[in-house]
Amino acid sequence: MAVNLEDKSKMVVTEGSYAVAHAAKVCRPNVISAYPITPQTHIVENLSKFMADGEIPNCEYINVESEFSAISALVGASAAGARTYSATTSQGLELMHEVLFNAAGMRLPIVMTIANRAVSAPINIWNDQQDSISQRDTGWLQLYAEDLQESADMLPQLYKIAEDKEVLLPGMACMDGFILSHVYEPLVLLEQDLTDEFLPAYEPEYVLDPKNPMSFGAFAAPDTYEEFRYLQEQAMQNALPKIEAVAKEFGEIFGRFHGGLIDEYRTEDAEVIIMAMGSILGTIKDVVDEYRARGEKIGVLKVRAFRPFPKEQIRKAIKDAAVVAVLDKNISIGTNEGALFTETKACMYNARCDIPIIGYTIGHGGRDIRLETIAKIIEEAKEVASSGINTESQFVEVREELL
Amino acid sequence: MSKPTPKTYLSPGHRGCAGCCDALAAKFMLMGAGPDCIVVNPTGCLEVMTTPFPESAWEVPWIHSLFENGPAVASGIEAALKALGRKGNTKVIGVGGDGSTMDIGIRSLSGAFERGHDLTYVCIDNEAYMNTGVQRSSGTPFDASTTTSPAGKVSFGNPRPKKNMPAIMAAHGAPYVATTSIGYPRDMIRKVKKATETEGPTYIHAHAPCPTGWGFDGSKTIEMAKLAVQTCLWPMYEMENGEITQVKKVKNPMPVEEYLKAQKRFKHLFTMEGGDEEIKKIQALADWNIEYFGLQ
Numbered sequence: 001m002a003v004n005l006e007d008k009s010k011m012v013v014t015e016g017s018y019a020v021a022h023a024a025k026v027c028r029p030n031v032i033s034a035y036p037i038t039p040q041t042h043i044v045e046n047l048s049k050f051m052a053d054g055e056i057p058n059c060e061y062i063n064v065e066s067e068f069s070a071i072s073a074l075v076g077a078s079a080a081g082a083r084t085y086s087a088t089t090s091q092g093l094e095l096m097h098e099v100l101f102n103a104a105g106m107r108l109p110i111v112m113t114i115a116n117r118a119v120s121a122p123i124n125i126w127n128d129q130q131d132s133i134s135q136r137d138t139g140w141l142q143l144y145a146e147d148l149q150e151s152a153d154m155l156p157q158l159y160k161i162a163e164d165k166e167v168l169l170p171g172m173a174c175m176d177g178f179i180l181s182h183v184y185e186p187l188v189l190l191e192q193d194l195t196d197e198f199l200p201a202y203e204p205e206y207v208l209d210p211k212n213p214m215s216f217g218a219f220a221a222p223d224t225y226e227e228f229r230y231l232q233e234q235a236m237q238n239a240l241p242k243i244e245a246v247a248k249e250f251g252e253i254f255g256r257f258h259g260g261l262i263d264e265y266r267t268e269d270a271e272v273i274i275m276a277m278g279s280i281l282g283t284i285k286d287v288v289d290e291y292r293a294r295g296e297k298i299g300v301l302k303v304r305a306f307r308p309f310p311k312e313q314i315r316k317a318i319k320d321a322a323v324v325a326v327l328d329k330n331i332s333i334g335t336n337e338g339a340l341f342t343e344t345k346a347c348m349y350n351a352r353c354d355i356p357i358i359g360y361t362i363g364h365g366g367r368d369i370r371l372e373t374i375a376k377i378i379e380e381a382k383e384v385a386s387s388g389i390n391t392e393s394q395f396v397e398v399r400e401e402l403l
Numbered sequence: 404m405s406k407p408t409p410k411t412y413l414s415p416g417h418r419g420c421a422g423c424c425d426a427l428a429a430k431f432m433l434m435g436a437g438p439d440c441i442v443v444n445p446t447g448c449l450e451v452m453t454t455p456f457p458e459s460a461w462e463v464p465w466i467h468s469l470f471e472n473g474p475a476v477a478s479g480i481e482a483a484l485k486a487l488g489r490k491g492n493t494k495v496i497g498v499g500g501d502g503s504t505m506d507i508g509i510r511s512l513s514g515a516f517e518r519g520h521d522l523t524y525v526c527i528d529n530e531a532y533m534n535t536g537v538q539r540s541s542g543t544p545f546d547a548s549t550t551t552s553p554a555g556k557v558s559f560g561n562p563r564p565k566k567n568m569p570a571i572m573a574a575h576g577a578p579y580v581a582t583t584s585i586g587y588p589r590d591m592i593r594k595v596k597k598a599t600e601t602e603g604p605t606y607i608h609a610h611a612p613c614p615t616g617w618g619f620d621g622s623k624t625i626e627m628a629k630l631a632v633q634t635c636l637w638p639m640y641e642m643e644n645g646e647i648t649q650v651k652k653v654k655n656p657m658p659v660e661e662y663l664k665a666q667k668r669f670k671h672l673f674t675m676e677g678g679d680e681e682i683k684k685i686q687a688l689a690d691w692n693i694e695y696f697g698l699q
Contacts, residue, residue, distance in 0.1 A: 030486040031479060060482035064475065065514030072472035072511065076443065076479030079466050082486055084479075102468050208441045208464040208480060210493055215459035217467035219451050 007255060011186040016148040016175065017042030019187055020087070020113055023152035025050050026195040027111075027159050030082035030202075033062040033073040037092040038125045039177040040115040044087055067092035071099040071110070078108035079216050081207035083159065086110070089177055090117035090131045097135065103170045104139025104232060106217055109162035109202075110170040111155065115177040116278065116329075118365040126366020127177040129278060133306075133330040133339045139232050141171035141239055142307040144277035149187045150258040151175035153250065156190065156199045160246045163202050166238040176279040176329075178366070188256075198253045236308040243305050261310035263302040264317055266292055270299030272381045273318050276327040277303045277340060280362075280369055284327070287374040298378060303340060311347040318348075323385040324357045325377055331361040337393045338362075356384050359393035373397060409434040409592060412462035418452040422621025424611035424628075425449040425500075427585045428527040432498060432609075434588075435595025436523070438463055439492055441480055445473035445499040445508060448534045449527065471507040473497045474515035474524060481520045490521075494599040497524040501542030502532045505568050516575040516604040523598045523605045526568065529613040537616040541566040544636070545688065546681050547668045549616075554671035559681050564688060572606040573642045579605040580642040585612075586628025590639065590651070597641075610637045618667020630662040635689040638696045653698045659686045 021043045024032070032051075034044040051061045064070045067088050074084040088096065093114060103110050114132045118124040132142060143158060145151040154173040162171040175181060206214055220228060244260035251257035265285055267273055274284050281302050291298040301317050301324075303310070318324050328338020335342060341359030348357065360377055363369045373396060384390070412433040419426040425448050433440075442465045444450045450467045453460040468476045477497045484490040497512075504512060504526040512524060531549045532538040539552040545564045548554040552561040573580045579601040583591040591609055598605035612627035614620060619627055631637035632651070636659060639651035660682060663669040672678040672685075693699055 031482045033479060033482075058486050058488070060486045062478055062482050062518065064478070065510060065517070068472060069475035069478070069511050069514050072468060072475035073479030073482065075468050075472075076466065076476035077483035077486075078479075079476075080441070080480045080483035080487070081489075082479075082483035084483075098469060099472065106468070208466060209489070210439050210441065210464055213462055213464045215454055215461050215465045218454035218456040218459060219467075220456045224456050 007188050010188045012189060013184055013186050014189070015042060015182060015184050016151055016180045017182065018046050019148055019152040019189060020155065020175065021046030021050065023155040023190045024085045024113070025056050026190045026192045027085070027156050027199060028083065028201070029056065029059055029085040031060050031062065031074065031077035031084045032086065033064055033070045033077070033084070034086045034088070035064050035067045035070045035092060037067070037089055039117060039181045040087045040089045040092070040113070042181060043113060043115065067095045068099060071096040071103065074110045075099060075103050075106065075108060078103070078110050079106065079208050081204050083202040084110045085112065087113040087115065089115040090119055093131045093135060094119060097138070100135055100138035100140055105228065107168040107235070108170055109159070109168055111158050111162055112170070112172055113151070113155070114172050114174045115181040116174055117177040124365040127179050128329040128364050128366065129174065129176070130330045132172055132174045135172070136307055136339060139169065140307060141169055143171070143173055143305055144303070145173065145175045145180065146258065146279060146281045146302060148180055148183060148185045149256065151180050152187070152190060153254065153256060153258060156195050157246050157250050160199055161239055161242050164242050165205070167235050167242055169232070169235050169239065174278065179279045194253055198250060240308050240310060259302055259304045261305040262313045262317060263304060265300040265302065267299030267301060267317060269297050271297040271322040271385060272378060273299045273301050273321040273324045274327065274378065274381070275301045275303060275318070275324060275340065275344060277306060278329065280327060280329065283369055283371060284374050287371050287378065291378065306340070309343055309347070314344060314347055315351050315353065318355065319351070319353045321355055323381045324355060325381040326357060326359045327377070328359065328361050329363045331364070341393060356389050358384055358389060358391070360396050361393065362396045412438055413453070414460045414462060416458070417460040418455060419448070420615050420621060422614045422624040423452070424529050424585055424613050424624055425452070425527055427624065428609050428611050429453070429498065431585060431588050431591040432496070432525050432595050433463065435592040436494060436496055436599045440494045440496050440599065442466070443473045443477040443480065443495065443497045445503040446470035446534070447500040447503055449498065449500070451534060470503055472511050473499050473503060473508055474512040477522045477524070478515045478518065478520045481522050495522040496599065497522060499526060500533070501526060501528040501530060502540040505541045505566050513575065516572060516577055516606070520604055521602055523595070523607065525595065525607045525609060527609050527611045529611045529616060531616050533613050533616045542568070545685060546672060548671055549668065554675065559671065559675065569606065569608050569642065573645050575604070576645070577606050578603045578644055582608045582610070582637070582639050584610040584628045584632050584637055584639060586625050586632060587639070594641065616668070618670070619665055623665070627665060630657070630665065633657045634659045634662040635692045635698050636662060636685070638692045638698055640696055647696065650696050650698060656689065656693060656699065659689050
């Protein structure tokens with residue numbers, strides 16, 4: 001992200017979680033419902049403090065007894081016409097699983113920050129993206145943030161996309177736990193006046209109201225169920241251009257652009273393209289800069305939207321590369337592949353484009369990802385470009401002495 | 404001269420069985436609550452039979468989310484109404500079966516009551532998971548035969564007594580907790596009205612005989628509900644701030660056999676060796692109720 005000079009004068013040094021809580025606040029939520037879980041806690045603690053200081057007007061904060069109830073309360077609140085917010089991670093998100101399908105099926109535009117974290121067992125509080133990736137089929141929009149500023153800026157964007165009448169789907173704003181949630185960095189806190197200009201008040205068409213009784217969540221038999229699923233898919237497809245348009249509009253108002261569905265970095269003429277989601281992109285970009293300085297044609301493809309999955313944009317971005325390496329902070333056990341890798345391969349298969357694509361599943365449970373590791377992957381990718389695929393997908397740097 | 408019957412807000416044409424206890428309970432509940440309410444209905448017979456898309460029997464706003472989260476959904480609605488300045492006198496009402504309320508949803512219910520939301524929760528207790536085919540719940544009475552606690556050569560059926568749910572809800576500090584029965588519509592309507600007019604989390608536990616699950620004719624639902632009360636197996640009382648304030652007296656309690664023999668789920672007690680002793684144990688439960696609640 002390029003920092004313009006005007007931004008620089010507005011910057012404050014603050015924690016990622018504070019920036020996200022502040023962003024949630026200026027989006028003017030009506031109901032916040034959350035349960036504490038590391039590393040999401042700072043977000044909800046900051047929101048609680050805002051509430052205690054009377055800084056969020058027309059808002060109720062519910063201290064629920066579980067993540068299951070956190071998201072369930074928002075189902076009710078959203079159906080009653082409220083703009084709603086929660087934040088969670090890992091086990092909390094997994095506990096919400098059943099309700100996630102329900103919120104999406106009822107087309108409730110709930111927005112939630114995920115401070116991405118590994119899942120148990122073994123229990124581990126550090127970052128990877130297994131938690132939200134495991135929810136990819138629940139019907140939620142999923143955007144992945146690269147840095148602190150984007151983690152905050154994503155919230156008004158996500159509300160705008162989720163609440164669009166042609167979308168009406170809930171959304172997850174995913175940020176890497178600790179790496180983004182607990183780091184202090186100079187950034188711009190979202191301005192209330194600009195946010196109000198960018199994000200209009202939520203005006204739902206259908207609400208629970210005794211003056212106009214409606215039934216929500218009816219029982220659908222085989223003769224009607226399929227159409228509900230079809231319409232959910234249509235809504236996801238409708239979200240594709242909206243995500244791009246909303247990111248552009250955000251850029252015009254706030255002067256910051258983090259990418260739409262994807263974001264390309266030095267991919268022009270790139271022979272090797274490295275694909276990834278989230279904070280790992282910063283590390284990859286540093287390594288790629290070194291390669292570029294030496295005249296090597298290496299580029300980076302940031303995937304910002306994982307749901308909906310931007311097939312067309314990915315195809316277009318990588319079709320001319322000699323090789324693509326996909327880095328995933330998750331794995332679908334039993335495939336030896338991360339989700340972004342599998343889906344990237346799938347979207348290329350019928351595209352009449354036979355470039356080699358290799359996968360790396362990396363950084364599980366917060367394992368540090370070093371510059372050297374990225375360089376090693378780039379070297380391996382270059383070899384694949386010349387001599388073909390030897391290993392299609394693999395773990396990176398497994399400690400053999402522990403096996 | 405009888406009082407005029409209050410209007411109800413549950414339309415006919417739903418898919419309930421003949422003599423369905425859920426339909427009666429929901430009807431009485433809405434008679435007590437009136438139209439200024441929002442109903443949250445966890446998964447169960449009532450939800451399924453009243454809302455086959457695109458139809459709905461509900462003339463008040465209604466939402467079904469999942470089996471175990473009704474009270475949390477209700478919490479969110481109440482919070483939203485407050486935040487949006489629409490709360491007024493609108494009461495949020497949760498209504499679920501015994502499985503949803505006493506088993507899978509008890510965490511959600513406990514949380515909602517502890518937080519003190521202004522809502523009423525009605526448990527329609529038909530003493531088993533009827534929607535899935537009569538499986539045992541923690542509301543199933545002692546020695547009832549269900550499909551997952553069947554009577555057999557070495558079993559008299561469900562080995563445990565009913566969970567004392569009203570006491571659990573009263574222990575949350577609920578300002579109003581009451582038991583009622585669909586056999587006594589005026590009692591139920593009055594208690595639901597009182598519950599919805601009381602500020603804070605209030606709880607109604609309505610005993611509701613299910614013809615299909617218990618094994619009796621659909622014309623006998625009300626009769627069966629009355630028998631439970633008259634044998635003192637279902638005591639009807641009100642609790643305000645944890646204290647019992649009203650009890651429905653039963654002048655001449657009937658022996659429990661009268662209730663048991665009318666239902667297939669207890670039939671084995673009259674055919675199996677040792678059944679007499681089991682019936683005595685059930686009579687002891689009724690006697691305990693008589694003593695504890697001062698029913699006579």
